[in-house]
Amino acid sequence: MSTHQKLLLRHHRPFLAFWFARVFTASGFQMLTVAIGWQMYSLTGNVLDLGLVGLIEFLPKILFILLTGHVADRFDRRKVAAICQTGQGLIALALLILAGAGGLSRELIFLIAFLLGSARAFEMPTTQALLPNIVPAGLFPAAVGASASAMQMATIVAPALGGLLYAVDAAWVYGPSAALYLIALNLMLRLPKHQQPSKQKVSVESLLAGFRFLRSRADVFGAVSMDMVAVLLSGATALLPVFAKDILLTGPWGLGLLRSAPAVGALLMSLWLARFPIERKVGPVMFTSVAVFGVATIGFGLSTSLWFSLATLVLLGAADMISMVIRGAFVQLQTPDEMRGRVGAVNSLFIGASNQLGDFRAGLTASWFGTVPAVLIGGIGALVVTGLWMKLFPTLARRDRMHEPAQGA
Structure with a gap:
């Protein structure tokens, strides 16, 4: 951990509250995701349904894209985030009641996925825009790195814990998830208000x-x-229940480990980047990381060993973290505060498209060609994208420093 990050964590209380709120929110969501995915596959045994869950969760990002960023810029971001976390906590409580009563069905899970996606569609750009409001400019790069490492820590522990709790009883996952959201919203409301709300009237x-x-x-x-x-082409997260149950022959605990493995790689890489930040050859490093992401995806698709699968997912997560840090720095550092919500909403749409829409892509291609071919096709697709984008964006491919003057369109 860098000196700036140590100062940030020791002496900046608002950031600590934000840091823990993000950890608890991410943990609650990861535990819900593991439980919902396993429950859906156990209920229907259909890989396409797993993809549909991702698609339905992504749908609100499209439906509300023009509103989510404007809400984050127009209203108190702390309260917006807290309302979103309250909604997700209520969803967890509803799942607790329904699972205990045996009332969950395929259609009801789809409805829950839509409601969960709606809350996150407003939460993600809001929390992204919050960070620059509570951290001094000189500590902002360290705050980005510390926030990323915290999220990955949550993503390591929560899926594995969710899988273990689900192995005992499905209802055991949802109660702790609701409690985590309750803690997160209380921390969010304690943050100081330094935001300058946008005064621009609502218009196209x-x-x-x-x-x-x-x-x-x-x-x-x-x-x-x-x-x-x-990530849209090569994402395989939606198919992890299939790999855990039918290919690697493990149970919910194995699914939890598979869900956690990319976060292990991402956390290790975020700690490395905190000590050795990317300062030169930013463009080539990013393109290399995307290519490694594709190769790791292919390795995972070919694996029949749990431990080798975990190793490829760790490598995949490390490569993805490099790309995420570069992308996040570009977006945050070049956006004025009064527009961070709207720009963050667009960025969240792109992230959601790569994740939730990628889950649908994976489920659809798995239903057409089989689970393993679907993953292999995705990995090859990531390699093709790397080469194509080097041609489409030559200045990015040659970019040396993170803070060079922005190029025009």
Whole structure:
């Protein structure tokens, strides 16, 4: 951990509250995701349903894209985030009641996925825009790294814990998830208010400002879009229940380990980057990381060993963290505060497209070609995207430093 990060964690109380709120929210969501995925596959045995859960969870990001960023810029971001966390906590309580009564069905899980996706559609851009409001400018790079490492720690522990609790009883997952959301919203409301709300009236121009701003920065747009397309094509998270149950022959505990493995790699890489930040050859490093992501995906698809599968997922998570840090720095450092919500909403849409829409892609191709071919096709797709984006965004491919002047569109 760098000196700046130590100072941040020891002396900046608002960031600590934000840090723990993000950890608890991420933990609650990861535990819910593991339980919902396993419950759906146990209920229907259909890989396409796993993909549909991801698609339905992503749908609100499209439906509400013009509102989520405007809400984050117009209203108190602390209260918006707390409301979203309250909604997710209520969803966990509803799942607790329904699982205990044996009332969960395929259609009800789809409805829950939509409600969960709606809450996260508003929460993600809001919490992204909150960080610069509570951290001094000189400590902001350290705050980004510390926040990323905290999220990965949660993603390591929570899926494994969720899998273990589900192995005992499905209802055991949902109670702790609701408690985590309750703690998170209380921490969020304790943050100081330093935001300068946007005074721009609601209009088509203001709602589309995030798209236009992001598109006007060629290198930023290239980094965000490459990450989106690569992960969309090669994401295999939705198929992990199939690998755990039918290929690697483990139970819910094995699924929890598989869900945690990418976060282990991401955490280790975030700690490395905190000590040795990327200062030169930013573009080549990013393109290399996306290519490694594709190779690791192919390795995972070919594996029949749990431990080798875990190793490939660790490598996959480490490569993805490099790309995420570069993309996040581009977006955060080049966006004025009054637009961070709207730009963050667009960035969240790209992230959601790569994750939830990628889950649907994985489930759909698995239903067409089989589970293993679907993963292999995705890994090859990530390698193709790497080469194609080097041609489409040559300035990004040659970019040396993170803080070079932004290129025009």
